Amino acid sequence: MLDNVDIKLISLLTENGRETLSNLAKKVNLSISPCQTRVRRLESEGYIIGYSARVDHQKLDQEHIAFVQVSLSDTRAQALKEFNKEVNNLIAVEQCHMIAGSFDYLLKVRSSNIVDYRTLLSDYISSLPYVASTSTFVSMQTIKG
Numbered sequence: 113m114l115d116n117v118d119i120k121l122i123s124l125l126t127e128n129g130r131e132t133l134s135n136l137a138k139k140v141n142l143s144i145s146p147c148q149t150r151v152r153r154l155e156s157e158g159y160i161i162g163y164s165a166r167v168d169h170q171k172l173d174q175e176h177i178a179f180v181q182v183s184l185s186d187t188r189a190q191a192l193k194e195f196n197k198e199v200n201n202l203i204a205v206e207q208c209h210m211i212a213g214s215f216d217y218l219l220k221v222r223s224s225n226i227v228d229y230r231t232l233l234s235d236y237i238s239s240l241p242y243v244a245s246t247s248t249f250v251s252m253q254t255i256k257g
Contacts, residue, residue: 114159117142121150122159129163174222177251178229180237182217185244194241202240204232215247226250 114122117140124131124139137147154160169175184191192210199208199219207220219237223229229248238246 118150118154118159121147121154125151125160125163169222173224176223176225176229177254178221178223178233179249179251180219180221180233181211181215181247181249182219182237182240182243183215183245184217184242186242187216191242195243198240202232202236204236 120140121136124136133144133148133151136151137144140147142150151160184195195217196208199205199217204221204223205219206222207218209218210216211218221229221232221237223232229250233246233248237243
């Protein structure tokens with residue numbers, strides 16, 4: 113069971129996965145050794161499953177974001193499995209969520225611009241197994257990311 117210190121550690125590491133143990137310990141009012149023990153426990157118990165870098169998408173020329181609703185022609189287990197496998201191969205697809213609602217998946221797609229996105233949509237996303245239709249929503253500004 114997690115206590116308030118564990119939750120605070122998770123929050124701090126979510127903000128900055130490279131935070132030093134010394135700084136973490138100060139922020140949760142622990143000495144370094146018990147803080148390190150807690151972080152290792154959170155990792156070993158699967159509460160913290162990894163660390164990643166936040167990148168500047170503008171510098172990478174990948175600041176265009178589109179959200180794509182995808183409806184499949186078949187939603188039986190094998191069709192979903194094939195779609196899931198193939199969508200994971202598309203680097204431009206940053207996130208893929210199976211949705212309960214009027215469509216089947218919601219994709220977050222990054223590209224350089226609308227022209228590049230259109231190519232991604234027509235050549236790759238629409239060609240994924242069992243895709244029947246798509247609908248695109250272009251992000252105008254990221255408020256919280």
